[in-house]
Amino acid sequence: MKIINPDFEVLDEIDGVKMLQKIESAGRTCYKSESKITPDSAKKFVANIIRNGHESVIEHEKVSVRIICDRGVTHEIVRHRIASYSQESTRYCNYCNDKFGNELTFIRPFFWGKEPDRMHIWLQAMQSAENAYLDLIKLGASPQEARSVLPNSLKAEIIVTMNLREWRHFFKLRTDTAAHPQMREIAKPMLVYFQKEIPIVFDDIIPF
Secondary structure (H helix, E strand, C coil): CEEECCEEEECCCCCHHHHHHHHHHHHHHHHCCHHHCCCCCHHHHHHHHHHCCCHHHHHHCEEEEEEEEEHHHHHHHCCCCCCEEEECCCCCCCCCCHHHCCCCEEECCHHHCCCHHHHHHHHHHHHHHHHHHHHHHHCCCCHHHHHHHCCCCEEEEEEEEEEHHHHHHHHHHHCCCCCCHHHHHHHHHHHHHHHHHCCCCCCCCCCC
């Protein structure tokens, strides 16, 4: 049994300035005001369209991210409908194989870091799930049959591609205090990354 922390990897080479310039070019098509484009006009233009709620223009740019989290979190991520997903499949992945280390990998529930009794119960449950899964496979069950004993804490990898407008929606919802704690655990550092790499577009989203 392996226990890891959630993580993410941005799969695109992001050039935030070029993204803004492309968005400005698309947006100015609506007004046929391309003549107003200057080397430094994109930031102000994009800030204005976001402030005015004209966010359809920022859909012309997208970002793909590999997210490593537990399966419970992936169930919430895929509720965002304007996106493309490719997720690690427990139907086809046989965790008894060498490439998986002949073991299951789980995501550590950070909120029990100061609750040793609860953490102990969680560890016992994960070990029990792993034992049951491995035993079922050894008895001839297929991965899609054996997965019925797998818990939400199982590690999952999911590739998520969203346009910038949907990423804004994602971060507004998933960094809010009402979001699930493990969702916020991964969404907040992702937002910080996006804010660093892409000017203007995410600056007004402040996680609590």
